[in-house]
Structures are given as structure tokens and as C-alpha cells.
Amino acid sequence: MTEKERELLELLEKSGRMSEDKIAMMLDVTVEDVTSMIQKLEKERVIIGYSTIIDWSKVNTSESVTAMIDVKVTPKRGVGFDEVAERIYRFKEVKALYLMSGTYDLSVVIEGKSMSEIARFVSDKLSTLDSVISTTTHFQLKKYKHDGIVFEDRDEDHRIVVSP
Incomplete structure (x- = not known):
């Protein structure tokens, strides 16, 4: 596996919706190279699928x-x-x-x-x-957290700072 393929996998793992144009720009390769790498990695089953993380507790259906x-x-x-x-x-x-x-x-x-x-x-x-x-x-x-994503929206800390 090439270094560019590893970098591509890291980018896709963070955001599977990233466009091939943006990936090409970030990896400093052509869009065709990105397309080719993705197809190769999918064929080899290194990339098995793409998924979206959803907080189902915020959807008004039965949990x-x-x-x-x-x-x-x-x-x-x-x-x-x-x-x-x-x-x-x-x-x-x-x-x-x-x-x-x-x-x-x-x-x-x-x-x-x-x-x-x-x-x-x-x-x-x-x-x-x-x-x-x-x-x-x-x-x-x-x-609380799944696949590196924190589910809870935390507001800023509103405690009063106490200093000596």
C-alpha cells in the first residue's frame, strides 16, 4: 500500500462525504488518481463500505x-x-x-x-x-461517543472561575 493510499484512507475515515476534487487537492494528486485509488481499495475490500453516524435519540420515532x-x-x-x-x-x-x-x-x-x-x-x-x-x-x-464522534452537545462551561 502506498503512502498516498494510506492518506486517502485516513481522509475517508474522517469524512466519507468528502469530494474527490477536495481529496485530490489535499493529497496533491489528480482527481483521476483519487478515483483510481478508491476503486482499487474497494476492489481489494480495504474500503468495505461507507456509513453515516446518526444520533437516533434526536429523531422522533420509536427508539x-x-x-x-x-x-x-x-x-x-x-x-x-x-x-x-x-x-x-x-x-x-x-x-x-x-x-x-x-x-x-x-x-x-x-x-x-x-x-x-x-x-x-x-x-x-x-x-x-x-x-x-x-x-x-x-x-x-x-x-456518549461512537466511532470517535461525541454525541452530546456541551455548552460552554458556565462555572465561575475562583482564583486565590
Whole structure:
């Protein structure tokens, strides 16, 4: 990977909506070079997709519930954790799945319409998988920061400065 490609990735990671013209200017290359680099990186699946971060708590629709589920599993000979991870990430409720170090093996992030919907997912789908030994579910109460973006609008500090 070239240095320009690395710089391009850093720019896109900060703002996926940046125009190719602006990127070309910032990297000191032509627009055609930027287009070519992006196509190459997409083809190689270095760039997997583009997403927008939305603060759903500010949208006047029914909010969803997000849960992080720690899962202890028995890895299978020859495939390790990959086989059970693939079975888990195929569920439509699963938004993210990570192999972890520590007490639990997998961390699953899921979204549902209610806590009871998430409970049904855990009891009916996740816990019934052969390799799953145990689960611990944590419900997200408030999102402060996600992917480097702070969600809370903080006003200026209005405290009075006290000095000796």
C-alpha cells in the first residue's frame, strides 16, 4: 500500500462525504488518481463500505434498544471460533461481532425494538447454539461517543472561575 493510499484512507475515515476534487487537492494528486485509488481499495475490500453516524435519540420515532452480549463458547477443532462466529453474525439482529480476550470469547452487539425482543433473541437463537456455553447481556442506556464522534452537545462551561 502506498503512502498516498494510506492518506486517502485516513481522509475517508474522517469524512466519507468528502469530494474527490477536495481529496485530490489535499493529497496533491489528480482527481483521476483519487478515483483510481478508491476503486482499487474497494476492489481489494480495504474500503468495505461507507456509513453515516446518526444520533437516533434526536429523531422522533420509536427508539431501538442496543445490547452488548458477552458469549462464552467452545471452539471447534480445525476452525476455532470462526464457525460459531459465522453462525452468530448471520442473524439479522447482530450489528457487530468481535473475538475478545478475557473471560468471554465473543462480544455481540445487537439491536431490537424492546428489551423483551433482545431477551427472546438470546434465549431462542443465541443460547441454543451448540457451541455457546454462557451469555451475559448488557443494555446500552446512553451513547456518549461512537466511532470517535461525541454525541452530546456541551455548552460552554458556565462555572465561575475562583482564583486565590
